[in-house]
Amino acid sequence: MTEPILTTPLRERASQALGDRFLHEALDIATTKFITLRREAFDDFPDGERLRDRARAIKEATLQRLDTYLETLVDNIERLGGHVHFAATAEEAREIVLGIARRTGARMAVKSKSMATEEIHLNDALQAIGVTPVETDLGEYIIQLAHERPSHIIAPAIHKTKGQVAELFSRELRRPGLPADPEVLTKVAREELREKFLQADLGITGANFAVAETGTVVLVTNEGNGRMATSLPRVHVAVMGVEKVIPSMTDLAVFLSILAKSATGQKLSVYTTLVQGPRRPGELEGPDEFHLVLLDNGRIAQIAGTLREALYCLRCGACLNVCPVYRQIGGHAYGYTYPGPIGILLTAMLNGPASVGDLAHASSLCGACADACPVRIDIPRMLVELRREVNERRIAPWSERVVFKMLARVLGSSMLYRGAARIGRAAQRPFVRDGRIRALPLFFGQWTRTRDLPAVAARTFQERWREL
């Protein structure tokens, strides 16, 4: 269990998000742009479909021998002079990182973007022992200053206007009057963070991949903070979910060819950084210590679970961009670390099915996510499985289960079905005008508040059949 289960209903959080006009516009622009860029990148890439199939197969093959590949990874990292730690829970992972920070006397840590460290709520824990965590990815830096959580897996500050960022920087960095100009604001961030990079004792990152065969941890970034955090401070800690291991360098090339294209439409991100342990004896620069924290936190239980396929996830964000629900409500409304379609599955993985009682239904099951996913994860199938689990474990409200059981009975008998049509016809009479219904009481009002409903026909098709 990583995060406390939210008590505000999803519907309320969603409605709040829908009322935020800037968020709405920002989401529309950002998601549309990412969709277009991704489409263009793959249109221009005839080998794309074959490589997506390959990538999916590599992920599945890796899970089928996960223990062996992890052992090889660990042995190779240790051979290179690095240390590997094993964290069953978020708490264990935090303790491991705090332990390293304490032992090495760290006072400030620079962090390169890592959803895994978000997931385990590392920053607060570091702060609590007197180690200042500094987010260095521009989007993460912005939300850290604003005391918010990321709203998109790869564009964390997409919900903020440049005006809001200018105001935030002016206030928090004591540089009054900054203009709402992304160039200027980026330059300010560069200056502020450059100092931090050079002074930091500890660099904390995630990892996009870890190549078992060579003990290589791979970071995919655009800004350069990943390179800074892994080369300048004297200690580097990478936190990584166990499912990120891949067998070989040949496999790495397959993933690199589709990851950035899926996320932002770039052929490659600006920096792909391959970390192979601490600096070598003959090397001028690099950390003296390298640590990899392998994180379970609910992943291992899914190896044989319904969410196994979700372990293929590359964290590219493509599913968020195409999701009709995400595009309307943004990331914060989901309420947990990981938003969007894959986020619902990951939330269930990390926090258990009780955490997705309503989130499992935050989807019209349109399938756009599965289409966009570089490794073809069948997200809708697993959402339906989660809904099933929610019913079977009585997480769904009793009233709802009664309604569906009743529905099942009606659909199981043509007599009850015909009877339902007759009841519908009779009950709707006060509400029908010109064959349409504009307002209905109780639960049915959920539809009619914003949409007309057709009336039940005077005679159903099956009732008319004899005359046709």
Add this chain to the structure above:
Amino acid sequence: MTRAALMITCLADMFYPEVGERIVRLLRRLGVDVTLPSGQTCCGLPLFNSGYHAEAAAVARRTVAIFRGADAVVVPSGSCAWMVKHEYPGLLRGSAEAADAEKLAERTYEFSQFLVRRLGQTSFETDVEGPLAYHDSCHLLRGLHEGETPRALLRGLTGTTVVPLPGSDECCGFGGSFSVRLPEVSTSILDRKLANLEASGARCLVACDAGCLMQIRGGLARRGSPLRALHLAEVLK
């Protein structure tokens, strides 16, 4: 002579019987002997999508029995056709109806697929005032991988024009119970679809799914829009 059994679907049966009528008349005109196996209720998709799989399997079992022996089954909704073709075999695996479920899955066609792929018919006339714009229902496009047959039929129409719908492959927001579980989000998604429809310059949206039509028509009517949303069968003469 081609024989086809019509799976009318619960939504068409209750709310859009005229769609069923038009399909029957059209198919008969094309020389198809249309039957309506009796006692139909629903394909079970609403139960399945909400996670009531044992209950969905019971409905599937019933449906398989009703359609046993049919040479071809025609369905006016992409989502119901998907349910039968994609989920029935899995739901009934290992049961007495397993073989029949596989057979039914194989022989089931969504309406436009039946016309184009089974009957080879693409030229029809229409009385509907255009321009027309086609909306891809999610289950037909991404579930059954079919984006071509409805478009071929619209392209083959004499008497009207067809324009592209921006975001035609974007969900309309229906999603079954989703539309009433998260009605604000569902409506917001619908707003986007309607804005795209307006931007397309079309006078009429065409779709192959009763769920989509209920959502889209419901939104157009509430806004008092002059634009229409019709089932493909209501467009073909």
Add this chain to the structure above:
Amino acid sequence: MSSRGEFLGRIRTEMTKTRGLFAATPSERPAQPGQRLELLRRELSERWPQTLERFRAEFERVAGIFHRVPTAAAVPAELVRICSGLGARRIVAWPAEELGMAIAPELGAAGVTVESMPHDVPADDERRRVRALVATADLGVTGADLAVAETGTLVLVSAAGRPRSTSLLPPCHVAIFDRAALVESLEQVGVALEAWHEGTPPPERGAMINFITGPSRTADIELTLTRGVHGPKEIHAIFVDEALARRG
């Protein structure tokens, strides 16, 4: 924290409960990657002009600035031009034997100070001094191990005398390479990576390999693209027609 045995044990337990979702294999790896790379290089040497053209197009597509000179001796003059364009007065560079040419004399004559990176690792206070030099330099000059045509990417393997920050801290990065670095695709990069890790690495090899595709960038503020976030704002590639005499 969990022990290795406990952790892997739990994974094994879960693995026994399932056969997986479908039959799948990881990528087929070259049996003899070193040999494969050699063969590849020979093939590529026959079509290097096309590969170079493609590299140039992709490099420029990601806002890289491309230069071409006929000989190693012509490189310093090109650097002088770049420095004068930027007003660069103090630059850092990999040592001559790592670049394949000496650049300090000619740049010095043009008023640009060149700080050469040490080959051997000095004492800590010297390391700190060098770090500060690099952090305040106007420009950094490096070589490149691979130039990937498919994506316009430069691959730099860190090593003794080939430190990481030269291509990272200064606001401008210049990479010098010849035809031996050219490869066509990411797939071929995969072959190179396999080959480089076959057997024991040479003693001077470092612990990092960097793929660099254009200048540092972000679009985190309202999706507006800005360059030079933490890494360099500008990246130049100087291609030398003649073969460079640098350690492979």
